[in-house]
Amino acid sequence: MSARAATVLGRFPAHLEAARPDKLLGHAATAVADDLDQLAAALAAVRRAHRLGDADELADLWRLAAMNGMVQAEFEIVLQRWRRARELLAALQAAGDDAAREAAAEALAALWSLQALPPRLAAFADPETPADSASAAARMAAQVGLTLRHGALANAVRTRIATTAALHLGGNGTVLALLRGAANALDLQIGPVLHSADRYWHAARVTDRLRLAAPDGVPLPVAEELLGIEENPLWRAETDNTPRSHAELFTVLRRGFERALLQVRITGEGGRTVAPMLVNRDEGHGVGYDGIVPNGAQLVFEEDGRVLLDDADVTANAYAWNGACFAGDDASADADFVFAGAGIDPKRKVASFASTTPAAALDRAAAFPSDGASLAVPGIAVGVTRLAFFVREAHFAATGGTPKAAIAATPRSKSAIFDAAVFAPPPLPRTGSALVALSWLEHRAFAVRLLIPPRFRNWRADEAEGAQTLQALGRALERHRPLGVELRIEFIDDRWTLGSGTLTSGIDDDPIESLRAGTTLWPAPPANE
Structure with missing residues (x-):
């Protein structure tokens, strides 16, 4: 009774x-x-x-979430985790040999980012028969089954809702809100957030909020991972491949945050691209190549000071110079150089004779190739930058008895390197001498890059790159994203990439440096590639 x-x-x-x-x-x-x-x-x-902390059914939790403007699609990552775990659990139970059991166990363990080193099936082995993989697999399957119960999923959804609501109370549209919102959407426990000195990078160590227990019921330790944000990420801005003629003066308008180094790409045109040179007239800084760029070939001055002609290093045949130059008709009181003398405004740029790398590169007796030292390349400022492009249109020389002993005329500046060539065609109209494109790396305004642990790439069996997981995370973070700011989400990749890999101090416990530097080499391509 x-x-x-x-x-x-x-x-x-x-x-x-x-x-x-x-x-x-x-x-x-x-x-x-x-x-x-x-x-x-x-x-x-x-x-x-009606109470978030007590609701038993997912249907009730979805209704409570809807009261806070949350839709079920925002919870796709945790729901997919349960679906994927059930798939891998079935594979573990169906495995018929040791290799299959260990592979299925590793895939399951990766869902919880277990700290133990492979083979992680050993964590579930029977102490009396540690070599019996079938027994270990059965014990692991039992623990995974307990972890995937309805109550555990309801608790995970409940925590997501409560944490999202708390984040709303703290405010959205900030770096901290984005990082904590991302951690919450990925079911991660987030630690202190660290910031780089330039405030572009923000990172935190995270651990999985959901735990898988050992057969004795004690939760297994999980590995530390990284979650990070790069504000205003670097991207390559570039101009069109524009026809330029000898002695052409032009300007480039640029937005950005600070001066950036130029990458100069010069494509040869009709055999007329002889000894091309590009000059930043505002900086008094130019780079040139003492040779001919064949029709259709591309000469590239890289930001690191190397010069390539169709991928062949020709830095030994190139040069750079710094010194005074005068702008021409588009004079600027703020940017032009002035002659030294008493009473000069200290804010003005005082003219100086040009210095070159390699030494004497502009002299008539200059000899190439040089030792091939890297060159300092011009930069591009925020706002309007005045530039000039030159080729050697005409070159007249004295002879030392025979035509083969020709000596370059003095000064070379009157031989088309700087201004007008002797007996060259009139200034206008001119035939295009080359195609010139400029590019530079700059911090992109109104953009944020979120970096998440790479194990989330394996959340689905039907795709290897995790694109749908990134999309699901993007939907969940819309409520935290600053208005008008583009949010790009990527998986952390520790492989070193040319152009973006960074040399760091080697401090292993600095999460900022761990995010910025790729240290692992990519696998070698197959022999037939």
Whole structure:
């Protein structure tokens, strides 16, 4: 007899002996009490369904989430984790040999980022028969089954909702809100957030919020991972491949945050691209090549000071110079050089004779190739930068007895390197001498790059690159994204990439440097590639 039935019978007068087992009154009270018990349980469930901390059913949690403007699509990552874990659990249970069991166990362990080194199936081995992989697989399957119960999923969803609401109270549209929102969407516990000195990079160590237990019930330790943000990430801006003629003056308008180094790409045109040179007139800085760029070939001055002609290093045949240059018709009181003398405004740039790398590169007796030292390349400022392009249109020389002993005329600046060539065609119209494109790396405005642990790439069996996981995370972070800011989400990749790999101080415990530097070499391509 239930406690409620006993309570009902206790209301009758004692002389009726209502609680005697042989009386039908007890059976009637039990039937009534059962209905009351069911009604009380239903009422309690209704009350629990209205409280986030007590709701038992996912349907109730979805309704509570909707009250805060959250839709089920924002929870796709945790739901996919459960689906993927069930798939891998079935594979573990179906494995018929040691190799298959270990492979399935490793895939399952990766979902929880277990700290132990492979083979992680050993963490579930029976101490009495540690070599029995079938027994270990069965013990692991039992623990995974417990972890995938309905209550565990409901708790994970409940935590997501509560944390999202708390983040809203703290404010959205900030770096911290994005990082904490990302950690919450990925079911990660986030530690202190560290910031780089230039405030472009922000990183935190994270651990999995969901745990897989050992057979003794103790949660297994999980590995530390990184979660990071790069504000205003670097991207390559570039101009069109524009036809340029000798002595052409032009400008480039650029947005950005600070001066950037130029990459100059010069494509040969019709055999006219002889000794090309590009000059930043505002900096008094130019780079040139003492040779001919064949038709269709591309000469590239890289930001690191190397010069390539169709991928062949020709730095030994190139040069750079710094010094005064004068702008021409588009004079600027702020950017032009002035002659030295008394009373000069200290804000003005004082003219100086040009210095070159290699030494004497502009002299008539200059000899190439040089030692091939890297060159300092011009930069490009924020706003308008004035530039000039030159080729050697005409070159007249004295002879030392025979035509083969020709000596370059002095000064070479009148031989088309700087201004107008002797007996060259009039300034306009001119035939295009080359195609010139400029590019530079700059911090992109109104953009943020979020970097997440690479194990989330394996959340789905039907794709290897994790594109759908990135899309699901993007949907979940829309509520935290600053208005008007582009959010790009990528997996952390520790492979070193040419042009973006960074040499660091080697401090292993600095999460910022760990995010910025790729230190692992890519695998070698197959022999037939």
